[in-house]
Amino acid sequence: MAKGYWVSAYPAVSDPGELAAYNELARAAVRAAGGRTLSRGGRVVAHESGSVQRVVLVEFDSFERAVAAYGSAAYRKALAALPDGFARDFRIVEGVD
Template identity: 55%
Template sequence: MAKAYWVATYRSIGNPDALAAYAKLSGPAIAAAGGRILARGIPAHVYEVGLLQRTVLIEFDSVEAAMAAHDSPAYQDALKLLAGGAERDIRIVEGV
């Protein structure tokens, strides 16, 4: 079974306090679901039409595990704290 990667890019952060509150709950919720945060922060460099946006890369054992983490009650509780505080894009990509 291929690993999966959850890639989150933040288009904007309107409320840093909401992001901080979200982060306190989301990290443990993701870890409890088997996720491993591999990278997070502003890109060191971008090419082509890349944007200097906060990016988070999380590894899971499978696409199903990544989706289950996102849909878990613990992560959904964290997500409620972020509501309206940031605009972002989350993609789950299967590894090769």
């Protein structure tokens, strides 16, 4: 069964402290759903588009688990804690068997 991944790219984070409440709630929701954070805002080397953004990569045992985790009550609570006007590019992708 192919794994599932959450891939989040944040175009700009002017005040990382604004994300503290979201990060705490999201971390707990991901763990409760069996997810593992593989990368969270580490170094980025940009190619082609030249866009260096904060990137978060979370792995789940299956694509279905990744989709279910996003729809969970715990993660909905985390989403409600995102600051107003906050932008990110969030995708759930299926891995390769």
